[in-house]
Amino acid sequence: MATVLRLTLSQLGGRWRLALILLLAALPIGLAALVSATLSEAESSNEEFVNTLLDTLLIAGILPIVMMVLATASFGNEVEDKTLSYLVLRPLRRSLIALPKLLAPIIVGGPVLVVSGVVATLLGGSSLGVVIVVLHGDGQAALAVGTAVLAGVVAYAAVFTWAGLMTTRALAFGLMYVFIWEGLITTFLGGVRYLSIRAYTLAILHGMDKTSFGSLEDRVIEFPAAVGGAIIVTVVFFLLTVRRLRRMDVP
Amino acid sequence: MTALVNGPLAKTDSAVIDVRAVSKWYGSVVAVNDVSLQVKSGITGLLGPNGAGKTTLLHMIAGLAGPSEGEVTVLGEPVRDNTPLYRHIGFMPEHESLYGILTGRGFVELAARLHGLEPLGPPVDRALALVGLTDVQHRATGTYSRGMRQRTRLAATLVHDPEVLLLDEPLSGTDPRQRIDVQGLMSRLAAEGRTILVSSHILEEIETLADNILLMVAGKLAAAGDFLAIRAKLDERPYQVKIVANETRAMAAALVGLVVVDSVSVDEEAEPPSLTVMTRKIGELQLSLPKLAKEREIRLYRVEPMDESLESVFSYLVDG
Numbered sequence A: 001m002a003t004v005l006r007l008t009l010s011q012l013g014g015r016w017r018l019a020l021i022l023l024l025a026a027l028p029i030g031l032a033a034l035v036s037a038t039l040s041e042a043e044s045s046n047e048e049f050v051n052t053l054l055d056t057l058l059i060a061g062i063l064p065i066v067m068m069v070l071a072t073a074s075f076g077n078e079v080e081d082k083t084l085s086y087l088v089l090r091p092l093r094r095s096l097i098a099l100p101k102l103l104a105p106i107i108v109g110g111p112v113l114v115v116s117g118v119v120a121t122l123l124g125g126s127s128l129g130v131v132i133v134v135l136h137g138d139g140q141a142a143l144a145v146g147t148a149v150l151a152g153v154v155a156y157a158a159v160f161t162w163a164g165l166m167t168t169r170a171l172a173f174g175l176m177y178v179f180i181w182e183g184l185i186t187t188f189l190g191g192v193r194y195l196s197i198r199a200y201t202l203a204i205l206h207g208m209d210k211t212s213f214g215s216l217e218d219r220v221i222e223f224p225a226a227v228g229g230a231i232i233v234t235v236v237f238f239l240l241t242v243r244r245l246r247r248m249d250v251p
Numbered sequence B: 001m002t003a004l005v006n007g008p009l010a011k012t013d014s015a016v017i018d019v020r021a022v023s024k025w026y027g028s029v030v031a032v033n034d035v036s037l038q039v040k041s042g043i044t045g046l047l048g049p050n051g052a053g054k055t056t057l058l059h060m061i062a063g064l065a066g067p068s069e070g071e072v073t074v075l076g077e078p079v080r081d082n083t084p085l086y087r088h089i090g091f092m093p094e095h096e097s098l099y100g101i102l103t104g105r106g107f108v109e110l111a112a113r114l115h116g117l118e119p120l121g122p123p124v125d126r127a128l129a130l131v132g133l134t135d136v137q138h139r140a141t142g143t144y145s146r147g148m149r150q151r152t153r154l155a156a157t158l159v160h161d162p163e164v165l166l167l168d169e170p171l172s173g174t175d176p177r178q179r180i181d182v183q184g185l186m187s188r189l190a191a192e193g194r195t196i197l198v199s200s201h202i203l204e205e206i207e208t209l210a211d212n213i214l215l216m217v218a219g220k221l222a223a224a225g226d227f228l229a230i231r232a233k234l235d236e237r238p239y240q241v242k243i244v245a246n247e248t249r250a251m252a253a254a255l256v257g258l259v260v261v262d263s264v265s266v267d268e269e270a271e272p273p274s275l276t277v278m279t280r281k282i283g284e285l286q287l288s289l290p291k292l293a294k295e296r297e298i299r300l301y302r303v304e305p306m307d308e309s310l311e312s313v314f315s316y317l318v319d320g
Helices: A002-012 A015-038 A046-080 A094-125 A130-136 A140-166 A170-188 A190-195 A197-208 A214-219 A223-247 B054-062 B083-087 B104-114 B121-130 B146-158 B176-191 B203-207 B227-235 B248-256 B282-295 B310-319
Strands: B017-026 B029-039 B042-047 B069-074 B089-092 B164-168 B195-200 B212-217 B220-226 B239-245 B261-267 B274-279 B300-305
Touching (some): A002 A046, A002 A094, A002 B104, A015 A046, A046 A094, A046 A140, A094 A140, A140 A170, A140 A197, A140 A223, A170 A190, A190 A223, B017 B054, B029 B054, B029 B069, B029 B212, B029 B220, B042 B054, B042 B176, B054 B069, B054 B164, B054 B195, B083 B089, B104 B146, B121 B146, B146 B164, B146 B176, B164 B176, B176 B195, B195 B203, B212 B227, B220 B227, B239 B282, B248 B261, B248 B274, B248 B282, B282 B300
Parallel strands (some): B042 B195, B042 B212, B089 B164, B164 B195
Antiparallel strands (some): B017 B029, B017 B069
């Protein structure tokens, strides 16, 4: 398993891909710093910070896009250049190929996105009240952001790793999924939020720190449902990936 | 090139690869159509023109693709989704792709690691030496020539010393010297009791290598068996020869009188006018034609075979 993980990490470590990811992850930090430096508490609010920067920019935008870029390439490169046969023609259980392929995008994308969310929260909150919670509470807001983003990272990684194995047009599939399903349908249709990774992420954020992220109260699903949903999505798509590896015609 | 570490395998007359009534289709396209065959130890050539279904068949034998119908077993076991069987099978795919981030040695080591070989060094050294890549093993595969990439993939196929080798166009891209080396290696591996199924679309590559031939055309198994018998059948096929001469009609009349000529057709509309000769004895026609032209004082401008392609050869075999 370690061999496949090392190989996949070096495949994902391409310069342009890392540059794009770092650039995207720096956006929330830069914007939060700008907000912190230019606006006073009277001009903005905790609600705006949470809705605009954490939800719309990071959780609904940068998080799925970064994970899409990484996880679709996890198998996608090998499907495209026909090198997948070098892995599957070995006496390895398919789960021992699928697991490192899932872990690699999490290892590359997870820390970058978690740091982005936590630092943005600390910077953006300095004029908006969140940092007060961080300093005077027990770091609960930062912990909530970090945990929620990590849950999103893992769930998106499972979905997009599977997509990279299913189709050579995984990026197109990913963009449609992110913008149409996660961005539109689950935002406006309350019932299907239970099938949304974005909704799981927001609900975990809110569930872990209701004080700092109370403005999400009206539009989040229950905390246990979010945790369970994220786990189910991850496990189901991992098993679908293993099943696909066993049944597909390898090019 | 060095010898294998393991000793000779017991040579067996039973089928190592057994393909039973296998078909494979993609939508409405039939890639392999009701093929049954058995492969025993030694070298068996899988011959056929491009698009004949050789690669699809090899993929099914390797378990990379599942048959739409029928069954494939290797060493008596179903091969599809039977990962432990890969300890005994080495498959070299046709495509040239390698992990560009790895060196030649790194690529062979990757295969060794995935096979769980321990220690890693000796089998990797042996495989690289077998294909003559020891000197360039530390170079990135991105800097390799086509032939070197081909041999790198062959080394990775051999690293776990498999009993069954499935090689899809292994000589493609190799220069004449490398070709002789690889052919010699395959012969040695076969002599040690291994079963080697090697595909090619070039008759001469297979001719010098394989004891037995499987001929595929348009997804079907057109012929199977001893190479010489199939070769004889190929030699008996009718040939078409196009001739351009200064006196087309006179040449046609002269050719009709030859015993070796089956038929002659004249195309006076063509530019320049030409005639097409059908013969089953191409060698005799080649000898007779200049003499005939000289006797009749006819000048020959062009004499060319019209259907020397493998496709026509195989089509003939399939059509009977």
